[in-house]
Amino acid sequence: MNRVNVSIDRLRQLAHRAEHRPARIPADERSCPRCESHYSAEEMRRNFRVCPACGHHFPAGAHDRLDQLAGPGGWTELWPGLRAADPLGFYDLKAYSDRAQDAEAQTGLGEAIVCAELEVRGRPAVAAIMDFAFMGGSMGAVVGEKLARACDHAAGRALPLLIVTASGGARMQEGVLALMQMAKSVIALDGLAEAGQPVIVVLAHPTTGGVWASFASLGDVIYAEPGALIAFSGPRVIEQTTREKLAPDFGKAELQLHNGQVDAVVDRREMPERIARVLGILHRPQRQQPPGAPGPVQWAQEGAGRAARAAQSIPGLSRRLVDRIRPGHDGDGS
Amino acid sequence: MEIPRPQTGGRFVRRIADRLAGAPENASRVWEGIQLARHQERPYTLDYIARLCTDFEELHGDRLFGDDPALVCGIGRYHDEPVAIIGQQKGRDTHERTYRNFGMPSPEGYRKAMRVMALAERLEIPLVTLIDTPGAFPGAGAEQRGQGSAISHSIRTMSRLRVPTVAVIIGEGSSGGALAIGVADRVLMLENATYSVISPEGAAAILWRDAGKARLAAAAFRPTAANCYRWGVVDAVVPEPKGGAHRDPDEAARLVDGYLTRALRELRALPSGERRRLRAERFRRLGPFREIPPDAAALAAGRGEPTSARSDLPNA
Numbered sequence: 001m002n003r004v005n006v007s008i009d010r011l012r013q014l015a016h017r018a019e020h021r022p023a024r025i026p027a028d029e030r031s032c033p034r035c036e037s038h039y040s041a042e043e044m045r046r047n048f049r050v051c052p053a054c055g056h057h058f059p060a061g062a063h064d065r066l067d068q069l070a071g072p073g074g075w076t077e078l079w080p081g082l083r084a085a086d087p088l089g090f091y092d093l094k095a096y097s098d099r100a101q102d103a104e105a106q107t108g109l110g111e112a113i114v115c116a117e118l119e120v121r122g123r124p125a126v127a128a129i130m131d132f133a134f135m136g137g138s139m140g141a142v143v144g145e146k147l148a149r150a151c152d153h154a155a156g157r158a159l160p161l162l163i164v165t166a167s168g169g170a171r172m173q174e175g176v177l178a179l180m181q182m183a184k185s186v187i188a189l190d191g192l193a194e195a196g197q198p199v200i201v202v203l204a205h206p207t208t209g210g211v212w213a214s215f216a217s218l219g220d221v222i223y224a225e226p227g228a229l230i231a232f233s234g235p236r237v238i239e240q241t242t243r244e245k246l247a248p249d250f251g252k253a254e255l256q257l258h259n260g261q262v263d264a265v266v267d268r269r270e271m272p273e274r275i276a277r278v279l280g281i282l283h284r285p286q287r288q289q290p291p292g293a294p295g296p297v298q299w300a301q302e303g304a305g306r307a308a309r310a311a312q313s314i315p316g317l318s319r320r321l322v323d324r325i326r327p328g329h330d331g332d333g334s
Numbered sequence: 335m336e337i338p339r340p341q342t343g344g345r346f347v348r349r350i351a352d353r354l355a356g357a358p359e360n361a362s363r364v365w366e367g368i369q370l371a372r373h374q375e376r377p378y379t380l381d382y383i384a385r386l387c388t389d390f391e392e393l394h395g396d397r398l399f400g401d402d403p404a405l406v407c408g409i410g411r412y413h414d415e416p417v418a419i420i421g422q423q424k425g426r427d428t429h430e431r432t433y434r435n436f437g438m439p440s441p442e443g444y445r446k447a448m449r450v451m452a453l454a455e456r457l458e459i460p461l462v463t464l465i466d467t468p469g470a471f472p473g474a475g476a477e478q479r480g481q482g483s484a485i486s487h488s489i490r491t492m493s494r495l496r497v498p499t500v501a502v503i504i505g506e507g508s509s510g511g512a513l514a515i516g517v518a519d520r521v522l523m524l525e526n527a528t529y530s531v532i533s534p535e536g537a538a539a540i541l542w543r544d545a546g547k548a549r550l551a552a553a554a555f556r557p558t559a560a561n562c563y564r565w566g567v568v569d570a571v572v573p574e575p576k577g578g579a580h581r582d583p584d585e586a587a588r589l590v591d592g593y594l595t596r597a598l599r600e601l602r603a604l605p606s607g608e609r610r611r612l613r614a615e616r617f618r619r620l621g622p623f624r625e626i627p628p629d630a631a632a633l634a635a636g637r638g639e640p641t642s643a644r645s646d647l648p649n650a
């Protein structure tokens with residue numbers, strides 16, 4: 001974006017802010033942290049939780065995202081009954097089992113990922129959508145298992161897989177077993193690749209640590225939401241360990257596009273369209289061959305036959321050479 | 335940079351840590367183990383290579399950007415057979431430590447590792463990896479060059495190999511930086527080594543917001559070989575000489591050698607396609623979870639306002 005555009009945007013923001021600033025914020029309104037505009041919850045929902053004035057992307061829950069992609073009721077949740085175990089009996093400032101229960105009560109989600117079968121603008125797919133609100137979207141055994149099941153399910157039904165990530169990384173409360181989910185998810189994704197189905201990944205804010213360093217960076221097509229932090233090590237870790245001073249745009253989607261780490265930065269409101277487009281491009285009708293259609297072998301023979309005919313038309317070329325070029329059974333007579 | 339060392343926790347902290355750690359090992363034992371895993375004189379990757387291989391040729395560079403001294407790769411002669419070796423390398427003195435970047439690999443390291451994995455596959459020689467790292471290097475440059483994708487691709491490349499693969503955690507195995515070379519048919523772990531999702535200091539800084547609480551974090555993670563074995567993360571615990579591997583590096587290497595040859599012999603006996611399939615199964619089994627009936631799940635999952643809830647938990 002050039003300087004002129006930036007300043008026009010800024011003026012629009014200021015104008016919008018002046019119009020929309022209420023004396024006091026009613027309870028059902030939210031304010032944008034970037035441009036300070038206020039919106040009703042309903043207005044936010046309709047706009048995919050993106051600020052209409054400045055385009056700031058608010059966090060979006062997994063169910064909200066499914067509604068955005070498939071329309072309300074356009075999806076069926078898969079394996080909603082999976083819950084975390086507590087193999088370490090982990091306790092930091094709070095017991096892990098309590099933390100997970102609280103997260104469920106707070107978010108209405110069983111885990112940090114929701115899987116579903118859905119149609120995006122008429123294109124069927126399997127979706128695995130992470131939700132940052134559930135323990136920072138962290139990946140433990142349930143996230144690993146749901147991803148693995150989603151891959152199997154998609155492979156079995158010959159459907160593409162759509163993943164939306166929003167995660168701080170591996171779930172520390174599951175220790176080294178959370179680390180193993182990186183391997184598990186990568187291996188599961190590979191199974192889908194063998195089935196010839198594409199994986200589209202959408203990186204939402206934030207996608208860091210073990211999630212970025214496993215399945216999230218292995219999408220066939222990788223989109224990022226504007227402003228999303230995408231990094232293996234977050235800024236705080238880098239500044240603490242190396243005392244390196246980081247630029248304000250460190251790890252941001254726009255910079256990661258420049259770095260070659262993602263395919264495009266896509267506004268959430270355009271995401272269903274973009275995803276449907278890719279699914280449409282990659283869509284293949286059943287791979288069965290109609291009877292009599294040229295198979296790959298015949299294709300090569302046709303090429304050889306063409307070469308032989310070309311050779312025949314060259315005056316003075318010996319018959320033996322023509323015979324050598326022309327295959328024995330190319331079906332166009334001799 | 336220096337890995338932050340926590341000051342010795344007070345008696346109070348130790349008491350809490352002991353209580354939290356519970357059976358089978360107490361917090362101070364866990365902490366002692368971590369100190370041994372990081373001991374200055376502990377044998378590192380090149381020390382093992384020198385003792386295990388009769389000949390070794392180190393290979394350098396990822397053919398894309400540069401060479402990473404934090405990750406040593408090469409081909410060696412092991413029991414009169416060729417073998418490919420990959421391992422993180424720490425340094426002993428300040429100069430070497432800086433040169434080896436404290437054993438924290440950059441994307442170039444993992445891309446070099448993938449090059450050597452491909453070499454092993456093409457020439458049908460087994461791959462041995464030696465894991466000893468506090469984690470992949472955190473830095474803006476590493477991020478720019480794709481640290482995340484270097485690690486994920488390394489995991490994928492290793493999981494696809496058809497040749498026999500053995501990983502040995504010889505010291506510290508922390509985070510994706512360790513796992514990137516850890517997706518093997520057999521994973522061995524030295525008695526005093528550690529294997530965890532994050533270093534205790536990193537966990538303390540994030541969960542307790544105080545790097546000084548590393549002891550407490552270690553007690554909570556219990557990243558010991560005995561636990562990793564119980565959880566199915568490693569297949570065997572390799573004993574160390576009395577007092578730790580640094581007391582007798584020759585004996586430590588001899589013990590590793592015994593387990594390694596046995597693992598390779600077993601793996602060679604399997605058909606090549608079978609190894610890849612069993613490896614995939616092995617990693618897919620890891621990590622317990624519960625499954626409640628769907629109607630109970632539907633009841634539990636009221637559609638609230640998920641995004642209004644804020645988690646204060648950054649992760650690894």
Ligand SMILES: [Zn+2]
Nearest residue numbers: 032035051054
């Ligand atoms: Zn705004």
